Amino acid sequence: MVSDFFYPNMGGVESHIYQLSQCLIEKGHKVVIVTHAYGRRKGVRHLTNGLKVYYLPLQVMYNQSTATTCFHSLPLMRCVFVRERITVVHAHSSFSAMGHDALFHAKTMGLNTVFTDHSLFGFADVSSVLTNKLLTVSLCDTNHTVCVSYTSKENTVLRAALNPEIVSVIPNAVDPTDFTPDPSQRLDDRITIVVISRLVYRKGIDLLGGLIPELCLKHPDLHFLIGGEGPKRLVLEEVREKYQLHDRVRLLGALEHKDVRGVLVQGHIFLNTSLTEAFCMAILEGASCGLQVVSTRVGGIPEVLPEELITMCEPNVRALCAGLETVIARQRSGSVPSPASIHARVQNLYTWRNVAERTEKVYDRVAGEEVLPLDRRLRRLRAHCGPVAGSIFAFVAVLDFLFLLLLQWWVPDWVMDVAVDATGPHGLWRQVPSSKVGAHSKSAVK
Structure with a gap:
């Protein structure tokens, strides 16, 4: 590789x-x-x-x-x-x-x-x-x-x-064991939209900056959690400053992979605003954590999830706002599938094996x-x-x-010296049983 x-x-x-x-x-x-x-x-x-x-x-x-x-x-x-x-x-x-x-x-x-x-x-x-x-x-x-x-x-x-x-x-x-739902992390007094993406033009951050003030004005209990870093972060900071949304739009910066699930499980809706995508792994991770997925209809995204697990929108602010309002209304009425049922669907769709x-x-x-x-x-x-x-x-x-x-x-x-194989048919890499590790440590102490 x-x-x-x-x-x-x-x-x-x-x-x-x-x-x-x-x-x-x-x-x-x-x-x-x-x-x-x-x-x-x-x-x-x-x-x-x-x-x-x-x-x-x-x-x-x-x-x-x-x-x-x-x-x-x-x-x-x-x-x-x-x-x-x-x-x-x-x-x-x-x-x-x-x-x-x-x-x-x-x-x-x-x-x-x-x-x-x-x-x-x-x-x-x-x-x-x-x-x-x-x-x-x-x-x-x-x-x-x-x-x-x-x-x-x-x-x-x-x-x-x-x-x-x-x-x-x-x-x-996606590894479904790394992205499991946890509804207890959600706050009941608000609806949280999660965005995890590189903050660059190709990811549609300008669209995100356009829809945030419009939706926040209509829905006082709506909050945004945005993870990622990039040159377009300035656009989101300007929107937050202009409309005084500091308490409703949190910019988390760059996230390590181990921290992504902890952010996803806090949300109700996962939003993807990409302008071009061959295959969006982020929406797969969001769905695996039990979130409702809203995404632009671009590239290979329509191939990723079944229609009942994703709301597709054209890549413009008006269409994204309409799609999000539809999902927000379903979320308020309680007519959305449970996070566990969504996870059960997704975990068998794509596996690394x-x-x-x-x-x-x-x-x-x-x-x-x-x-x-x-x-x-x-x-x-x-x-x-x-x-x-x-x-x-x-x-x-x-x-x-x-x-x-x-x-x-x-x-x-x-x-040229031939390298020792760590993996493969003649690989020498072996997992040491825990009992042997304990025995070695005891003998070392003695």
Whole structure:
């Protein structure tokens, strides 16, 4: 697994990689995660069940994505892939420069590749055009692509000009044991709307700032709990200050994952105002905690929950206010399902074990496919990516191949030490029974 986004950074991609890796380890596979260093967190770390993480010393450029020249990462990536005897490289997120680097180097080394896309992109603005061209280059000779919703699949197939037959849909999931309802945490004298999101434009924070004063004016007992951080926090602070809503709108700032459930169970309604989403895990977590979910009808969100568990609205202030007032009226009349019944529905909809089983089938399929040799790879790049971009990246692929030959001459593969497997068929990571731990501690005291 390779991505710029992993713990201690928090988000949907990070959670997806961690949970999927744990389930694959449970099924007997060897899993290694490669990401960039986070502050003082560098080198090799072992997480739960022996999950090995390489925090590589690469420079972060913007928003936790590394700067890339495509070549400086090859010695580090080759060292990891050879030492760990990697057979499949699985990169995550279109925003991850390290993920694209890993795909490029893995193909040069003759390894099978898989890519999971977690985002939706447009086609008009400069940022989207450049990202789409990079994605086209990365995926034109990648063995298989995974998307988290059917809307995301359509978007990725169009952006990267892919054959739909090599694109699978495997949704995200939620661990229901981490998000259980607790109605006793709710205050009976008020209705609380919870919003947990990054406070950025893409998450529709401007819509949230527009609906808060309108709803607070109509419903004196309405309160907002808002968790998350970002540049759009200023919009919410201005609204709170202008309408004197300090006692009714609480801005909690950035939340650690372990604290999210404690905020969710205080609410009656979970609100999502995103302008674009491939698959919104936040509404799944809110529903798992027994909240009524109100969300914008964008991207892959209509695919996430059954109609009876979510109220969909168009992405504008008037529609969101109407949807929220409908749910508030149902909440006051007591005609909403109990939190326990909502949780019971959600806990069987998406599970990480099911995600792991479906991903395992993708790996089995990819393992039997050939990796294109250099000459066919160059022809594929030029034919698929256009005469200009295709020629440029074909030249980069040749340089990458020559650099790999130099590294193999300088430090041959057989000279490099093979790493000890912590997980997999020959993994040495074992859980020590508590009785043995007690015996060891007693002998140590003696």
